Amino acid sequence: MIINKNIIRSEFIRRPNRFQAYVKINGVETMVHVPNTGRCREILIPGCTVILREETNPNRKTKFDLIAAYKEGTLINIDSQxxxxxxxxxxxxxxxxxxxxxxxxxxxxxxxxxxxxxxxxxxxxxxxxxxxxxxxxxxxxxxxxxxxxxxxxxxxxxxxxxxxxxxxxxxxxxxxxxxxxxxxxxxxxxxxxxxxxxxxxxxxxxxxxxxxxxxxxxxxxxxxxxxxxx
Missing domain, CATH: 3.40.1350.60 (Trna Endonuclease; Chain: A, domain 1)
Structure with missing residues (x-):
């Protein structure tokens, strides 16, 4: 399946809870949604490159979903949907x-x-x-x-x-x-x-x-x- 929404790379900073993470977009620390309730601790490591999907719902608290991350060169999708x-x-x-x-x-x-x-x-x-x-x-x-x-x-x-x-x-x-x-x-x-x-x-x-x-x-x-x- 093709992801038709806008996709960008960013740097992972931290994940304070299951649904939220902070990443760096163009040098600015930004909160994003994590569509995965699993721990993903071996994937979401501070400094790793993550993939964000831009969402268009104006009622959302966050503009992006964190859908994937690179682990030792391998891209892993973590979107539970x-x-x-x-x-x-x-x-x-x-x-x-x-x-x-x-x-x-x-x-x-x-x-x-x-x-x-x-x-x-x-x-x-x-x-x-x-x-x-x-x-x-x-x-x-x-x-x-x-x-x-x-x-x-x-x-x-x-x-x-x-x-x-x-x-x-x-x-x-x-x-x-x-x-x-x-x-x-x-x-x-x-x-x-x-x-x-x-x-x-x-x-x-x-x-x-x-x-x-x-x-x-x-x-x-x-x-x-x-x-x-x-």
């Missing part, structure tokens, strides 16, 4: 091999007590519920999720097991918002409950997939399937 858009584009373009038979894509559909990112259907009205998790945490080519404890994420995985029990298909896609990675694995040390729920879901037949992305300052698109190590 991006993964669903990238996966939707990939589903419509048949870029996810395991899900290619599904031709009807619907967003934000409820099953049981959870609302999933997608419900997809084939011509025979066979259904598959899909949950998407954006991944920004990387160490030496190893990518991990989550970077903060997530009870909601665990709930989604267990509900996907219930989807599978109802004779429908279920899948979770970990969208790695960067290039040049080796594999994906759950971050046991951060949230063992989520990691165990992911392994349990896999054993019960939920498809567990990971894809990396091609990332530029004004675009991001799903690229290749990445090995999942459980």
């Amino acid at each position: 991006i993964p669903n858009k990238v996966v939707e584009e990939a589903l419509n373009n048949k870029k996810i091999k395991l899900l290619n038979k599904y031709n009807k894509v619907q967003r934000e559909k409820t099953f049981g007590n959870s609302r999933f990112d997608f419900k997809i259907e084939d011509e025979l009205q066979n259904e598959c519920y899909v949950e998407v998790k954006g991944v920004t945490l990387e160490e030496n080519g190893k990518t991990m999720f989550p970077d903060a404890p997530t009870e909601r994420g665990k709930k989604h995985l267990l509900e996907l097991v219930e989807v599978k029990k109802s004779n429908k298909e279920a899948a979770v896609i970990f969208l790695i918002q960067m290039e040049n990675v080796k594999y994906f694995t759950p971050y046991d040390e951060m949230d063992m409950d989520f990691a165990n729920a992911l392994r349990f879901a896999h054993k019960k037949g939920v498809h567990v997939m990971a894809y990396n992305c091609k990332v530029g300052e004004n675009f991001i698109t799903l690229d290749q399937s990445i090995p999942v190590v459980l």
Whole structure:
């Protein structure tokens, strides 16, 4: 997907809370919005180069969203709203091999007590519920999720097991918002409950997939399937 809004580079200064950061734009310290509630501590390091997207809503408190940052030369997208858009584009373009038979894509559909990112259907009205998790945490080519404890994420995985029990298909896609990675694995040390729920879901037949992305300052698109190590 192409980011059609104005994009600029700036220097990261600090992040006092989850939603705000201060950057330097043309030498002036400026507050911007961070569209990601994760910690991103290994990415948002003082002095690093970050990418800002200019917003046009006159009622906003901040003019820019901080959507990406360079980490040791690699650009990592951190906009939490991006993964669903990238996966939707990939589903419509048949870029996810395991899900290619599904031709009807619907967003934000409820099953049981959870609302999933997608419900997809084939011509025979066979259904598959899909949950998407954006991944920004990387160490030496190893990518991990989550970077903060997530009870909601665990709930989604267990509900996907219930989807599978109802004779429908279920899948979770970990969208790695960067290039040049080796594999994906759950971050046991951060949230063992989520990691165990992911392994349990896999054993019960939920498809567990990971894809990396091609990332530029004004675009991001799903690229290749990445090995999942459980």
